[in-house]
Amino acid sequence: MFKRSFVYFLLPMVVCLFLVFLFERGRHLDDKQLKIGISYMTLNNDFYKTLNAEIEKTMGVETSRFFVRDAELDAGKQSQQIDFFVEQQVDVLVVNPVDSHSPQVLASLNRAKAAGIRIIVVDSPISSEASVDVTIVSDNYQAGVLLAENLLKTVSEAKILILKHQNALSARERIQGFLDTIEQYPAYKVVAERETLGQTEESMTQVLAALQDGPSFDVVVSLNDRAALGALAALEDQRYTGQMLIYGVDGSPDIKALLPLKNALQGSVAQSPIQMGQKVSEVIQQMVSHQEYESNYAIPVQVLTRENRREFPVKGWQ
Numbered sequence: 001m002f003k004r005s006f007v008y009f010l011l012p013m014v015v016c017l018f019l020v021f022l023f024e025r026g027r028h029l030d031d032k033q034l035k036i037g038i039s040y041m042t043l044n045n046d047f048y049k050t051l052n053a054e055i056e057k058t059m060g061v062e063t064s065r066f067f068v069r070d071a072e073l074d075a076g077k078q079s080q081q082i083d084f085f086v087e088q089q090v091d092v093l094v095v096n097p098v099d100s101h102s103p104q105v106l107a108s109l110n111r112a113k114a115a116g117i118r119i120i121v122v123d124s125p126i127s128s129e130a131s132v133d134v135t136i137v138s139d140n141y142q143a144g145v146l147l148a149e150n151l152l153k154t155v156s157e158a159k160i161l162i163l164k165h166q167n168a169l170s171a172r173e174r175i176q177g178f179l180d181t182i183e184q185y186p187a188y189k190v191v192a193e194r195e196t197l198g199q200t201e202e203s204m205t206q207v208l209a210a211l212q213d214g215p216s217f218d219v220v221v222s223l224n225d226r227a228a229l230g231a232l233a234a235l236e237d238q239r240y241t242g243q244m245l246i247y248g249v250d251g252s253p254d255i256k257a258l259l260p261l262k263n264a265l266q267g268s269v270a271q272s273p274i275q276m277g278q279k280v281s282e283v284i285q286q287m288v289s290h291q292e293y294e295s296n297y298a299i300p301v302q303v304l305t306r307e308n309r310r311e312f313p314v315k316g317w318q
Contacts, residue, residue: 036091037067038093039093041096041098047273052068065178087113092119106129109131123138123151138296140170143174144178148178160220161194164193165195169225174269200227203228208237211240221247235264250271259309269302281293
């Protein structure tokens with residue numbers, strides 16, 4: 001009887017000690033993990049999902065704790081997310097800015113910097129009014145140049161509709177590269193520009209309006225592939241049978257699959273979220289190891305057409 005009572009008395013103590021052990025062990029492991037806060041302008045885009053997956057894979061979930069947020073194209077929300085990361089005392093902050101010049105986002109980034117957090121801006125540059133450590137982007141200006149060079153080789157004249165995302169500096173750089181390249185050729189004229197936020201649905205709406213309202217155009221130059229797909233959807237919705245060339249930027253799996261099937265899709269410029277994610281992880285590791293790193297990295301891009309599409313992975317991103 002005494003032994004049984006002793007066991008009943010001792011058992012709760014053993015359980016409590018075991019739970020305390022697990023708690024302290026978990027807290028110790030958590031303290032050793034690198035805290036990384038990541039805010040994307042949107043996760044309604046496979047490019048950013050692939051980029052994030054590559055960062056998590058190469059950094060490792062065992063050694064890193066990730067706080068990943070979707071700003072849903074809302075600069076105010078992204079500002080709040082950055083402030084939350086500061087409260088969580090993250091070691092590194094990775095930001096894909098909704099608006100490169102948003103006063104709210106810039107102020108939050110500067111607060112993070114003042115708190116001693118290292119900051120990496122990814123995919124789209126940020127205004128110089130924010131103090132950041134590293135910017136990692138695709139060579140966006142060159143992407144626009146490559147689109148223009150392909151257009152110049154394909155047709156002798158063009159009336160061009162531009163699909164843009166004004167708040168994203170990366171998108172503006174792509175369009176600027178395109179415009180600078182065709183500037184000396186008067187037969188290639190931009191007849192209209194439409195804001196699409198880089199989203200398929202908005203692009204379809206804007207291209208439908210452009211088809212109905214004019215002026216007439218025979219080339220669509222899109223800031224990204226999602227906007228290009230919206231343009232294609234608008235043409236198919238209207239059963240458009242005229243001559244049309246559509247360009248995008250991304251080299252997305254959807255575009256690679258559709259290029260041999262849709263005559264209106266002329267091409268894209270391929271960028272690599274996988275290489276971008278690997279570079280982000282490489283820089284983070286250099287930061288925590290107190291190694292030297294550059295302040296700017298530009299990931300090379302390559303034109304993608306139906307003629308050379310087999311040089312790229314058939315499925316997934318490059």
